[in-house]
Every structure is written in structure tokens, then in C-alpha cells.
Amino acid sequence: MSRDNTKLSRRAFTTAGLASLGVTAACGNGIGNTNNVKIDARVNTTLNQMYNRYPGTRDLAEKSAGMLVIPLVTEAGFIFGGAYGRGALRINGATVDYYAAIKGNAGLQIGAQQYAHVLFFMTDAALARFRRSSGWTAGADLEYVVKDEGNALTADTNTLTAPVIAAVFGQAGLRIGATLEGSKYTRIIP
Template structure:
């Protein structure tokens, strides 16, 4: 009897191709559709968790990923694109990628907001080699949530589920790129 491994590899390859193709973007400059999506995601997060206002007023900068698509069945992955801000001004675009293996099934879309406590944390992120290890964690925003997260290694992370069948606040294994404007 054949194992299902011969079926899983092509499906996984197709899945990763779809994630990668859905997260590509122009590196030439400003993306008005992404900007609009980012503003809408921030508005929704603030509506659900008003305490985020204090993070926006005190943080050195932040990155917002308005739509991250995550799916998995044994093997999994996630991808999305966003905008990085410093001093209230957009400084560039970022791409997020994640691959995973383990007990997982389903899919979801969510928004992710990363605050940079200081210039050092911002500079690490915009250096283009930033990643979260398996120990990083996020606070999941739900309607009426307190939404308070301590800074860990200079970053505070918030997620807001948009829909789907998976729910987790873990962001372990994420890698980011940064393309300045």
C-alpha cells in the first residue's frame, strides 16, 4: 500500500507556491491598495482594543500586516505583506513568511501589528533579517479585549483574526524582509 507522502509533497509545493505568489508586490515604491488595507486593519484593531492608542503614541515605530493568510495540513505556511512606519510616516514595505510542520489543519486570515519600542528594535527589523523564534508570542485582539502586551526584545505583537478555522496567538518561526521607500 502506498503512503500518503507521495501525495502530500505536490500538495505542499502547490500550497507554498500559492502563498508566495499571493504575497508578491512591487518593490518600485508606494502601493496605495496596501496603504488603504493597513489603515483599515489599524482602525479595526483600535476599535476592538482602544488601549492600542497608548502603544501608537509611545512606540518608536510599528509594522502592520493587514492580511496574513495561513494554512496547513501537517505541513503549513503563512504569508503576507505590510507597511513599516516610523514617526507616523511610512518608511517601506515588509513581507512576512512562515513555514511549519506538525499537528495542524485548517486555514485562517489574520492581521498582525508589531510595535518597536525603540530605535534599536526598529533598526533590527528594517535591517531586513528580522525573525521571530518559537518563543515569540502575540496578544490576540478580540472585541472588547484589554489588549496589553509587554515588550519582549523591544517588540510587542498583536494579532486579530479575520476569519478561518485555526486560532493561535503564536508567531514563532516568522521571517521578515524590508524594502525601504
């Protein structure tokens, strides 16, 4: 093996090790237990915080066909990164399923952050597509009403007609700009 290949192998090994640290940090997000009672309690707390801080989200909740509430997502990365969180799908105020949110990414990044998010499924069709999928992925077409910097609720006529609306709030950490694009949601059994 030439000297250049040795440097490349060491660099690749170091990068892979740092990436695994980021993913491991993302998995240790404080939820700690898939117990459905604990997840439901955290979902209730998260919804209360969201409704108190952004009162307009109550109206969205009432108009939605269902909501996926992920109380805590931990995202960390250094070149490669990942995020993980668990939550509950609520329809008419009752939990019907539990989900995990997982995200992986690569690029110029460093740091860690934690945040909560709620997906409002505004149509029965959007909710049905989500529930039928074996792993639904959030795309760039997701509309945001509350995003990172703690902005007040901003919803216009275009936002309110979107099939899926996201509220991302409660950010803490060293990374800026939480986004849900590329997050994959998979049903879990607590």
C-alpha cells in the first residue's frame, strides 16, 4: 500500500468514526425508553408547550385529520450526521400508532441540537398515504408554520392548503436551521 493510500484509509477511518459518534449521539436523545406511557406523556407535554407558545397551532390541530408529534429529536453531525426521535400519531386526540423519525446526512456540518416537531396532516388522503407507507419521507414540499428561530406562527392561504404542515420548535444546541427534509418516519411497537 502506498503512502497516499495509507493517508486516505486513515482519513476514511477517522471520518467513519466521527460519523458513528454523531449517529450515536443522535440516538441517545433522552427518550431512553419505548414505553408507550412515557411517549404519550412527552407528547402531551410537547403539545401543551406548542399550544401555549404558538396559540394558532390549536386551530391547525382542530382542522387536521391527524398529527404526528415527535417530542424530542436529537441531531448531531461532523461531516456526516444523523437525527433520531420517537413520538405518537394522534387522530381526534387519541394515540393510534407510534413512530420513529430517523435522518442521515452528509456535507459541511458540525454540532448538535435538539428540537420538537409536529406534522399536521391536513387532508384524509395525506394521512392515509402516511399510514400506508412502510417508511414515509418528508420532502421539500413540506410547508412550515413555525421553524427554528422561534418565529411567530406564520400561515397564509398557500400554507393552509398544503397536505402536510410542520411546526419545528424548542431548539436547543449549537446547530442552526432544523429542517425535516429527508427525515424518514417508520412505525414502531413500544
